[in-house]
Amino acid sequence: MGVYGLTSYVEGNRQFFTELKLRNTHLVIDGCSLYFRLYFTTGLDQKRGGDYDAFANLVRRFFAALFSCNVSPYVVLDGGMDETDKKFKTLRERAQSKIHDAHNLSRGSHGSVLPLLTREVFRQVICELGVPLVQCISEADSEIASLAHQWRCPVLTNDSDFYIFDLCGGYLPMTFFEWENVCNKASEPYIPARRFTINRFCSHFNHMNKQLLPLFAVIAGNDYTHAKTTEMFFSRVELPTVPRRRGSQSNARIEGFLLWLSVFANPVSALEEVLEILGGKQKGNLRKQITAGIQDYQLPSISGLAQFFANHQLQTYELQKLPAALMSQPEWFLKQTMSGRMPPLALDILVHKRAILIAQVENSRLPSSHEASLKIRKTIYGLLLLRNVMQGNAGCGQRGRGRGGMKKAALTDYSQSLSALYVVEEYDRLELSLRKTTVEAQLPLQLPQLSLNTLEQVAISVRRRVLLGTLGVMEQVLQHVEPHLHLPLCVTYFWVHSSKPKPSHSLLQCMLLGLVYGELCRNRSKFGDPIHAAVAVVCQRLDQLRMNPNQRSGVDLGVAYSLSQWQSCMWAGICLNQLMCFPVPEPHCAWLFSGTLLHGLEAVLRRGQQAESLLAAAPVALQLYSTLFGVIQGFEFHPHHQSAQHTAPYPATAGPSRQRGRGGRQRGAGGRGRHSRRRGGGAAAADLNNRFGMLTCEDESDEE
Numbered sequence: 001m002g003v004y005g006l007t008s009y010v011e012g013n014r015q016f017f018t019e020l021k022l023r024n025t026h027l028v029i030d031g032c033s034l035y036f037r038l039y040f041t042t043g044l045d046q047k048r049g050g051d052y053d054a055f056a057n058l059v060r061r062f063f064a065a066l067f068s069c070n071v072s073p074y075v076v077l078d079g080g081m082d083e084t085d086k087k088f089k090t091l092r093e094r095a096q097s098k099i100h101d102a103h104n105l106s107r108g109s110h111g112s113v114l115p116l117l118t119r120e121v122f123r124q125v126i127c128e129l130g131v132p133l134v135q136c137i138s139e140a141d142s143e144i145a146s147l148a149h150q151w152r153c154p155v156l157t158n159d160s161d162f163y164i165f166d167l168c169g170g171y172l173p174m175t176f177f178e179w180e181n182v183c184n185k186a187s188e189p190y191i192p193a194r195r196f197t198i199n200r201f202c203s204h205f206n207h208m209n210k211q212l213l214p215l216f217a218v219i220a221g222n223d224y225t226h227a228k229t230t231e232m233f234f235s236r237v238e239l240p241t242v243p244r245r246r247g248s249q250s251n252a253r254i255e256g257f258l259l260w261l262s263v264f265a266n267p268v269s270a271l272e273e274v275l276e277i278l279g280g281k282q283k284g285n286l287r288k289q290i291t292a293g294i295q296d297y298q299l300p301s302i303s304g305l306a307q308f309f310a311n312h313q314l315q316t317y318e319l320q321k322l323p324a325a326l327m328s329q330p331e332w333f334l335k336q337t338m339s340g341r342m343p344p345l346a347l348d349i350l351v352h353k354r355a356i357l358i359a360q361v362e363n364s365r366l367p368s369s370h371e372a373s374l375k376i377r378k379t380i381y382g383l384l385l386l387r388n389v390m391q392g393n394a395g396c397g398q399r400g401r402g403r404g405g406m407k408k409a410a411l412t413d414y415s416q417s418l419s420a421l422y423v424v425e426e427y428d429r430l431e432l433s434l435r436k437t438t439v440e441a442q443l444p445l446q447l448p449q450l451s452l453n454t455l456e457q458v459a460i461s462v463r464r465r466v467l468l469g470t471l472g473v474m475e476q477v478l479q480h481v482e483p484h485l486h487l488p489l490c491v492t493y494f495w496v497h498s499s500k501p502k503p504s505h506s507l508l509q510c511m512l513l514g515l516v517y518g519e520l521c522r523n524r525s526k527f528g529d530p531i532h533a534a535v536a537v538v539c540q541r542l543d544q545l546r547m548n549p550n551q552r553s554g555v556d557l558g559v560a561y562s563l564s565q566w567q568s569c570m571w572a573g574i575c576l577n578q579l580m581c582f583p584v585p586e587p588h589c590a591w592l593f594s595g596t597l598l599h600g601l602e603a604v605l606r607r608g609q610q611a612e613s614l615l616a617a618a619p620v621a622l623q624l625y626s627t628l629f630g631v632i633q634g635f636e637f638h639p640h641h642q643s644a645q646h647t648a649p650y651p652a653t654a655g656p657s658r659q660r661g662r663g664g665r666q667r668g669a670g671g672r673g674r675h676s677r678r679r680g681g682g683a684a685a686a687d688l689n690n691r692f693g694m695l696t697c698e699d700e701s702d703e704e
Contacts, residue, residue, distance in 0.1 A: 004221045005251055006160040011175055012249025014194075016201050020154075020172070021183070021190035023069040027172075028148040030140065030157030031077040031133070035122040037158055037174045038062060039114060045549035047105045047361050048595030049563050050115025053521060056590035059125045065179040069189045074309060075126055076144045077119075077135040077340060080347030081354070083323035087139070091356060095427060096434040098359040103432055105361045108554035116358055116567045120574060121589045123340050132309050135340040137322060137347060141165075142296060146303040154195060163196060164217045164297050166210060170195035208262035215267050218293035219274060220257060225293060229278070229286070236277050267294070308338055325351045332456045336578070343575040349384045349424055357428040360564040363557040368429040369564035372498045373572035374439070377426075379470045380576050381441035383452060385422040444470060456581045463583035467576060472497065477634040480627055483585045488515060488592050491573040492566070493632055499565045507562050509611045510601035512628045516621055517542050518591030534618040541614060545600035559602050567593065 010016050038058050045051045066073050081091065101111030126133055136143050145165040148155045154169040155162055162171040176194035183190050202208045221230040239256030264270035271290065278286055304321075307313060314334055319327065326334070329350065336342040348354055355377070357370045370377075422441040427434055444450060444466045450458065468475055471490040478486050492511055496503060503511075520535050570592065577584060605611060615621040 002222055003160045003164065003217045005254055006163055006217075006220070007158075007173075009249060009251040009254050010160075010163055010196065010201075011173060015204065017176070017194040017196055018200065020170075020193045020195040021186075022071060022154070022172070022177075022193045023188055023190040024071070026072050026074060026151050026153040027066065028144055028151070028153060028155045029073050029075045030144055030155065030159060031075040031122065031126075032119075032140070033158040033174065034062075034075070034156070035059075035118055036114060039118055040112060043550055045547075045596050046111070046113050046115065047549070047555050048547060048560060048599045049361065049567055049593060050118060051549065051594045051596055052115070052117060052121045052590045052592065053518065053594050055118065056121055056125050059122055060129065062179055063126065063129050063131060065182050065191060068182055069191050071191070073131050074147070075131055075133045076140045076147065076305065077123070077133065078140045078344070079136045079138050079337065080344045081352055081356075082138045083351055085352070092427065092434060095356050095359065099364075099429050099432055099434060102359040102361045103364045106364065106555055106557060106560065113359060113361060115595070116360055116564075116571050117574075117589050117593065120571075124586070124589055127340075133340050134305050134308055134338055135342070135344075136305075137326065137337065142299065143303070143305055146299045147305045147309075149299050150301075150303045150306055161217070161222070161297070163198070163201070164213045165299065166198055166213075168197075170197045172196075205258045206262040208258065209264070209266060211267050212261045212264060212270055214294040214297035215270055215274065215290070216257060216261055217297065218290050220254060222293070226289070229289070233274065233278055312339065314338070323351045330453050330456075332581075333452065336581070341578055341582075343578055345380070345575055346384055346579055349381055352425075353385070353423070354425040355427070357426060359429055360567065361555065362561040362564040364429070364432055366561055367500075369561060370428050370568045371500075372495060372565035373568040375442075375498065376470060376494070376569065376572035376576055378439060378442035379444050380572070380579055381422070381424045381439065382443040383450060383455070383579055385424075385441045386443050455579075460583050463580045467580055467583050470576065471573065477631055481631055482519075484587055485515065485519070485628070486584045487573055487577060488570065488587045489628060489631055491570050494573070495566045495569045496632070498569065499562060501562075503562045503566075504606075506602055506605040507559065508632070509605050509629075510598050511563075511566060512625060512632070513542070513601050513611055513614065514594060514598050515592065515628060516615065516625045517594070517597065518588070519624060520618070520621055522588055522591045535621065537617040538615055538621050541617070542597060542601070545604055546594075546596040547599045549596050556599060556603070559599055563593075563595065563598060 039050075039055055042058055044054055044058070063073060081088065098113055102113045104111035105113060123133065141159060141161050142165075144155055144157065145162065145167060148167050148169055149165075152169050154172050155167060156172045156174060156177060158174040165171070172193045172195055178192040181192060183192060198210045198213060202210045202213070218225055219230060219233055221227065234253060234257075237257075237260065239253070240259045242250060242252050242255045242259070244250060261270055264273070271287075271294075274290070275283055275287055312335065314331065319334075322334075326347070333342065333346075337347065345355055348356075357368070360369055362369050423438040424441060426437050426439050428437065429435070447462060447466050450466065455463070464475060468490060471494040473490045473493050478489065481489060492508075492515075495511075496508060517539065520539055524532070524535060524539070574587070574589070577586070601614075604614075611625065612622060615625055
């Protein structure tokens, strides 16, 4: 939620805090606050799509500092939007603000935009480290406070609401959490921090009743309070004069209001006086609104998260508190949600049929980069919203028609007509404004009778077929690629065909070089490298091509726009893979994309540098690049793709193309429905034709 102006006021007055040596304790961490704080305060790239490898290393260092002091972290993440929608106006305003921030960054000015895959990188890294994690159904503040209250341990966050919650273990603001300054000189290492408790805070205001603080938060203004209510109250109330103190930050409204409240013995009498000041015909409605706001700060005696952290079981009393739209969802879905392996997008679609898409740094004159991933999102919406509409057609679309079954073509027509009845509100950028559009949910054409209720029971081969079919690729061409690269490679192919304008040849090359670089770095960091010296030379050579993340100049908008489209496709592909219970392995997101590297690579490739020459010192790197490039080309030779709306946008060669210039396309490239020989790669084209030409998108029995 957040109380406006409270953080700067409290943090500007050191007397509200006590010094703390943090060690040998549980620590409940607001995960969203943490990843925002780590990313924005360490100079990591924001203008070119983010440097996820550097961010992942930062997250590892943070938790290593906690472990060195025997601190046991428990991370809690926000989920979807609040069921009551009382914060929706605030969320829209923030989304609009981020559109302007992204635009400013694209022009070399100031702004603050979190790269699109940051949350996923954060989640994966802490899971790799074995840090316990829970994702809440909606906003996590009260859940975090309730857990810390039950465990009697401190909370680490950067949210001013925690100056209101009554926590015996206290609140540790991230501003004063010196995790990079672990003190090892003492007998036991510790992290210097400052702790806030409301008992100490209230003692500075005539030892006011701490139960008055929730009323203070609601009237002072938080994300749920109507601004006109706050302004009306402060325009009418007569606050006491605030004495000026040396070395302290003053806020006449906040401090004066706290002094004004301190004369009341309890919240009931204070609320009556507040309502009397506000007055008017809406007094009854105001009482209801203010009372509901106060209730948000009341903590239950038992935290449902404590039990989930202990055994990953959902408690009955917790299930009863779910939004109505989630109470009917299958248990596997709710468990995946709580464990963080289900995207918050899924919750927003089920509860509100709404999605607010995250702004990226791109060319604001062009359509939103999220248009590139629209097809994937439609499938996600269909799986979530159309889960029961096919139940009356049991046996439809199975192998053979069966009695009472429906032909596949008729089934597809039926599912498409149903899709029109289920739409999602999407909020996305139109130039520099946040605009709402409606998007139809769409059942997967490969197997439209899938139901969310039983999705986890469907054979993994079937779920893979639906996922890869949505991306327009075939499983057989992935047989020579490591499984964790399947999704990134398929998404890259999808990006090539769904982006407008299509990415240039140099952009495709730099994307694949980025995947190779990430794989080399991942193997070196995790497994050790048998040919360490050669790989190190390649990684160092590529690292030297990085752009400076802190340079003030603008970015290449064409490159930024295309890479933003890739990230949108990757994000949507990850969401679909999660929703379908991981029919392909999760990719290692930290190693997929490094914006400063990709912008630098694209610049040198566009100037004529050969991709192969950048990898020449390490044969293993060159082989991986050739394999990835060959797979992308292999997709092009499948009759399904050539007879559809696409023709191959890049030259078909056995290895990486040596053609220079933007686009790298040949004139007169292949007619539809046939494999033409192309200049510079005829033999290789024929080989790939033989290799991939017999693959089919559907089993023969499905085509009967």
